[in-house]
Amino acid sequence: MQCEEYKEITAAHVDGVLSAEERRAAELHIETCSSCKAIFAWESATSGNLKSSLQRVPAPLGSKQRLIDRLEREAQGWKSSSWSFTNPRLAASFALLLVVVLVTFVMRNGADEDFLSDAVVQYQTAIAEDPGASRRAGLSTPAARRLDLSPWGFRLYATKTYRVKGQERRVFAYQGGANQYVVAQEFDGARISASFKTTTVRVKDRDFFSHSQAGVNLVAWKDKGMVCVLASDLPSEKLLSLANQIVERS
Amino acid sequence: MTRMLESIKETRPLSFTLGKRRASREEFEKVALPHHDRLYTAAFYLTRNEADAEELVQEAYLRAFRFFHQFEPGTNCRAWLLSILRNVFINRYRQSKQQPGMVNWETIDETYAAMVAEHEMQDKTNPETVLYSRAMDSEVQQALKELPEDFRTAIILVDIEELSYDEAAEIMECPVGTVRSRLSRGRRLLQVRLKEYAEKQGLLRK
Numbered sequence: 342m343q344c345e346e347y348k349e350i351t352a353a354h355v356d357g358v359l360s361a362e363e364r365r366a367a368e369l370h371i372e373t374c375s376s377c378k379a380i381f382a383w384e385s386a387t388s389g390n391l392k393s394s395l396q397r398v399p400a401p402l403g404s405k406q407r408l409i410d411r412l413e414r415e416a417q418g419w420k421s422s423s424w425s426f427t428n429p430r431l432a433a434s435f436a437l438l439l440v441v442v443l444v445t446f447v448m449r450n451g452a453d454e455d456f457l458s459d460a461v462v463q464y465q466t467a468i469a470e471d472p473g474a475s476r477r478a479g480l481s482t483p484a485a486r487r488l489d490l491s492p493w494g495f496r497l498y499a500t501k502t503y504r505v506k507g508q509e510r511r512v513f514a515y516q517g518g519a520n521q522y523v524v525a526q527e528f529d530g531a532r533i534s535a536s537f538k539t540t541t542v543r544v545k546d547r548d549f550f551s552h553s554q555a556g557v558n559l560v561a562w563k564d565k566g567m568v569c570v571l572a573s574d575l576p577s578e579k580l581l582s583l584a585n586q587i588v589e590r591s
Numbered sequence: 592m593t594r595m596l597e598s599i600k601e602t603r604p605l606s607f608t609l610g611k612r613r614a615s616r617e618e619f620e621k622v623a624l625p626h627h628d629r630l631y632t633a634a635f636y637l638t639r640n641e642a643d644a645e646e647l648v649q650e651a652y653l654r655a656f657r658f659f660h661q662f663e664p665g666t667n668c669r670a671w672l673l674s675i676l677r678n679v680f681i682n683r684y685r686q687s688k689q690q691p692g693m694v695n696w697e698t699i700d701e702t703y704a705a706m707v708a709e710h711e712m713q714d715k716t717n718p719e720t721v722l723y724s725r726a727m728d729s730e731v732q733q734a735l736k737e738l739p740e741d742f743r744t745a746i747i748l749v750d751i752e753e754l755s756y757d758e759a760a761e762i763m764e765c766p767v768g769t770v771r772s773r774l775s776r777g778r779r780l781l782q783v784r785l786k787e788y789a790e791k792q793g794l795l796r797k
Contacts, residue, residue: 398635409624
């Protein structure tokens, strides 16, 4: 073993994590090399002090509670354990409440750029609803317009319309298979914001913007002056492929 | 179109079952949350400031909760969380320009060799000759914060978080030999930096 080699494993030697064979080689080396022997002695004497000086840094007061609050706010499913959707009326009122909160939020911020965040909230709202309950609550389903996902096995189960700055936004919630959901919306006048960390995928001269937030995948694109957004828990490639097929059909 | 239908069917079923969620939330609270304080320390030394450290810990926990189904019960949860923390750090917080230039190892090794030689000359039984007993904890911590990221990460994971070399290698996505080398060099660099501090302070006092 050479000195250069020994210097690369000094820490492992001092910490006693070399294999038996490696340790023999290291010990053989320091027996014949006084400077490496001095390094071993020095490191052995100092490593304990080093570790105790690098004690844990206390987390700021209240930081754990702030973490829990954030998990409750953002982590999908975190809070659900305390909610019950078994009662359709409760589920329906909850859904309506969320819509009101959502609209208020959007209007207060007034920022069209926030539409990706909106889509996440809408997706979470939609999947939190019992489809049956939302129908009973009068969120009936008119024929879906351009973003009709029925050719791909997604059944429309709820639409919501709200106005932001005098513009109408329609949100379509779809259910496909047992537990697959996609929420689609289209609206005009919005820019696809670059302030989000979006990945741009170009398919046949059209840009698709893909983004993930709070466990929800989003794909946005522009079509005939409208912005279309799909939000889903489906993998983003699947969503992108779906978006591309919708565009090709329209 | 048929292909699309098939591909949609293939996708994993989403776990929106409330019962499942409840189990996983409770388990998460029991298994993952108690590591909050330890994770904060790692986050603090990675980001080098309190505000970013708290944000980084939150981001890491959000992601951990989202992917909690991937955690294998019985394995080291703290190591799993630290690996998420490091990934989030690399993706979101690391600035390309933050590497404080290249380390001149030739100079470092020279200074280090001189330190070790000096120590050899002195009475080794006297703890006062050991540099660390003279350095304040805060100085050591400051010196760590200034180490280049790879060396700093190795020291955080092994010396502070007390993970094994193998666990650290897995988190840093490098061979275990690299962890050994980064730790050896990192500790050496740390000592040289402390010596430089001590000298600077000595000059100030004069």
